Amino acid sequence: MSAPAHDDARAGAGAAAEPVADRRLHPMSWLFVLVQHLRQYIVPLLILIFLGRGDRNELYSLIGVGVLVLFSLWRYFTYRYGVGANGLVVRSGLLNRSLRVIPFVRIQNVGVHQTVLHRLFGVAEVRLESAGGKEPEAQMRVLKLADALALETLVRRRGGDPAQAAEERADSLLRLSPAEVLRLGLVSNGGLILVGAGLAAIMQSVPDFNGRVPERMLRVGVRWLFGRVEGYHLDAAGYALLAVAGIVFVAAALKGLSMTLALLRYYGFELSEQGRRLTAERGLLARWRTTVPRRRIQAWTLEEGVLHRLLRRRRLAVDTVGGDEHEDGRALKELAPIAAPAVCDGLIAHLLPHARWDALPWQALPKAVWWRLFLPDLPWTALAVFIAYWQVGEWSLLALLWLPWSAFKAQRRARRMGYAMDAELIAVREGWWRRYWRFAELDKLQVLQITRSPLDRRCGTATLWLDTAGAGALGPPLRIRFLPLDEAQRLYERLAASLAKRPLRW
Template structure:
């Protein structure tokens, strides 16, 4: 290690030597997709294979050179990542901004005993600093060490025990307390009770009918039909695979979420980074008394693919499960006792179906807002996580004397109290601002 003043810089480490091989395997899929079936029909199978081989070899060479120039190390309370071919780049990530750490293992990484470390940071529009690939032990040890240096976690990992220094890893991982284990059968049935699953037979029938009536049994026609069918079936299948073997547990460093079949994910979210908790009751699930829960954490990109978003809290469960999980994530908060007041009857002109459902209220520690007609949602925001409060009035709201109170958080969506009486909206906004300031100041 090198020391500069009070800042300790560890030796730079490279990613696992198998990283170029796994990146090259990805390049094969990308190359074939880029060339497309139309290219195959124009140039023939032989030239198509040559083009794929050239692209794969080129991508593999680039992956090897990129691996050689990529490295990471910890300097003080920063994680620094060095990368780049022609243009070298160094990213310094202050660990104070760290929101969550996720260990991801795609299928090829599972077969080779490797993993990818992904970091979520404050203000990040996408996942920051994905380290692909490390050994599973190294990824887990680095995750725990980053959380410790960020001021969360258990006892610090000694420098001599950091993977790559030739010293043994910590003897055992921190103990976990299981909160909820979701049955795979419930995950599967819940996805069958979705609009995508209901319309799936119709979509497949349309594609197959078009193929059979076209009269063409060429390779291109068959491949295009299979591709279209797979695209229709992909969404519900991906959600099932993503939430397979879902396990939620509590650790001293925060919430620990394990899930996935072909791609496994182990995510750690410190509790002090939770901005909001949302509980959703889809229409088709209400007959079985099911709901789902998600976290809102600063740093998670709201535009990311829904199947890959690292904000799952409970993919499917009952109200009893939701109450228990909420109490663990937001101590002292009970879903059944959160105070909610309705909206004036004139709000039905703007929300004809949702007006009986709309509600908002101030609890002892949190603000809650409920909305939705077919799919109902309850969002709970701790006062200490409120960044700003807005009162918004559109033309129709002004005519009806109504307003919407928006509560913004660092996590993105926040919560919105819709259809409130104008005078009540201003009082609610003032109370929220006062309680948010008091919560941030802390007791005393």
């Protein structure tokens, strides 16, 4: 845990000056700290034990496990926390002592996490996050579940608006039934991602996997498959049907895995509102509970793919300040992992009552920009034809059939591109095969930028970038592309003048 900043100490001086009763973590907290440290070593260790070549001298590295046990016990006996009038006081260390005072008003996100092991012991991990950085202000492994929920309630009461402090009633905004969670697994690609990550981990851990192992597995698999089907004396059409059936089977297996993962992660999902804070709780075996103030939501994203449209569903995601986008899904990133379009619109209308999302004046971009979307496919297609020519000869020209489809797709995308702006909100929309709408309140904008590529200067166009705090690198950008230069400059000046009159809201 990092040393306290000077402003934190001054802000929490009142809390530190009072007698604060020291509280220990749960007596089994050392076990969870140990498990956390061993997570990155457990897979190589199991591979070494079960797939090793008999050289047990390599197991001397288990001495490091004993060192980690001592470190975990040391952390338990030297870690204390207490609750003051204005903040949370955390003491740690014995030789190198640290005192950190965290004002309640600085704590923005409260995360309560339970794995299967946590639930067996009736405990939970608590993360207290601020708007400032990627690392949590405090991370407590672990507290009794009742103490964790009491701490969450305490932060909500003392860190919010005093006028809202007495408000205790929580209103449920969205619940996902098991059927909805299964639909979520059907539209997601979690199974494919998991299989790919597993293969990558094995390739890094198993000796010679990149060499002899895949070749041997492929040879054995092909020999077994042809041994099973050669007795049927299939013709070319039969083998083609068999190949199609194999592809369908693999796709169905991956979708089944995706649905299983969705049940594990999103079973019992509930989004509730208490005062000015939103709380999301989910999980079948492990449970996640995340609380964040509504004012910390910086930008919104509506998404729908082809399967979403077939099922008449969408996904509503948000960017929040204070959460790490790479932190194992613990930050509040989704208000509705899957829901009907009317439900998503209702959530937006409830949480942004002045934005009038359903009545935005959308402005379409010139349809002639479709060739700008089509242009990047030309060099890649030519490169694919050139590489394939050395393998299959004139058959490589079949790759040129991609170009008509690419042109059709670019025209469809150009028809859907657009932007909208009113007194409260600015929004963009893009995509055709996979569509998204991204929008933010004007008060949440932090940076405006106009960029022009050489092709933009040739065509007299520009791209207007709109940046907010908490924007993730993996999400769709908040930008307006292919704007005529004069229109981009007018929109930029209008936004800049609007921002100059408004205080920045976090």
